[in-house]
Amino acid sequence: MKKKYYYFIFLLAFSTNLLFSQNNVSRSDGIGYNYLGEDHRPFMRCEQYSDKEAEDLKLSFKHVIEKATTTRQKAITAAHFLATLPYAIPFGYESHEEGYELAWKYTRKGLFLNTVVENGRLYPAWGCDVLSSGLADDFRASLNKLGDTYKVGFHCSSFIRWCLYNADAVTQNILEGSWANDFGNFPGSIKVPLKEGLEQMKPGDLMYFPVDERNGHIAMIIGIKGDIVTFAESALWGGDHKDNRNGVRWRVFNMKTTNYDTYRFKWLIRMDNIYKD
Numbered sequence: 001m002k003k004k005y006y007y008f009i010f011l012l013a014f015s016t017n018l019l020f021s022q023n024n025v026s027r028s029d030g031i032g033y034n035y036l037g038e039d040h041r042p043f044m045r046c047e048q049y050s051d052k053e054a055e056d057l058k059l060s061f062k063h064v065i066e067k068a069t070t071t072r073q074k075a076i077t078a079a080h081f082l083a084t085l086p087y088a089i090p091f092g093y094e095s096h097e098e099g100y101e102l103a104w105k106y107t108r109k110g111l112f113l114n115t116v117v118e119n120g121r122l123y124p125a126w127g128c129d130v131l132s133s134g135l136a137d138d139f140r141a142s143l144n145k146l147g148d149t150y151k152v153g154f155h156c157s158s159f160i161r162w163c164l165y166n167a168d169a170v171t172q173n174i175l176e177g178s179w180a181n182d183f184g185n186f187p188g189s190i191k192v193p194l195k196e197g198l199e200q201m202k203p204g205d206l207m208y209f210p211v212d213e214r215n216g217h218i219a220m221i222i223g224i225k226g227d228i229v230t231f232a233e234s235a236l237w238g239g240d241h242k243d244n245r246n247g248v249r250w251r252v253f254n255m256k257t258t259n260y261d262t263y264r265f266k267w268l269i270r271m272d273n274i275y276k277d
Helices: 002-019 051-067 071-083 137-141 156-166 172-176 180-185
Strands: 116-118 121-123 190-193 206-210 216-225 228-235 247-254 267-270
Touching (some): 071 156, 071 247
Antiparallel strands (some): 216 228
16 A cells, blocks of 8 residues: 555656646647546545645645646646546535535645544545534435445535635635536636537536536546547436446546537536636
């Protein structure tokens, strides 16, 4: 575990240097490499890292964010960092009940790898069981196929908001929002049909689809190489919290072979004005 962990830190620093070897993020450089296949990382467990490992990861994240030279690069870096950790951060069900604020969104800069205690409340870190913070049984019972697997993590919108906040692309008040549909009308952004926006698409832009008037789903593009687009998202599959595809993961699609009539993402959210690039 220790050797694998420190090897990961080395690879992370190396890949980040590849990512920012140029001064701007183009369609071709993206994250420096692309994945083929699927993200099969295991879920992050409670107290996955020792105190020393957690501190090293926090310092590494701080370093790569500071190394990024533009706001767009910082946002990509934040998403890329979580999508390439050895363990996938679980999907977090949204709850607005008092005391559960950090269970589904981390309203801080940096990584949530240690328990937070504020105002007499205990907030378990990513991967920990939310029940340890006193989640009400009636709320737990209302979630489909939850079982005993409800962990602290991100839902789709809170993951994107965390990335943008860590990039200083937005102010902290955006973290108080919750709906993915907010990004369909994000002030300063430009929404175009995904199929029509392929030539303008850049890493750091968002992809979105609506479900109904309140619900939808959002993801961030983190790399484009040739026809392959790599993106990061925190998703819940089939309403089943135990599905191994859930949580913060990278995925790919092919711009040339994708059927956009059936593809789940329908809109490209261009973020040039948000990043001011």
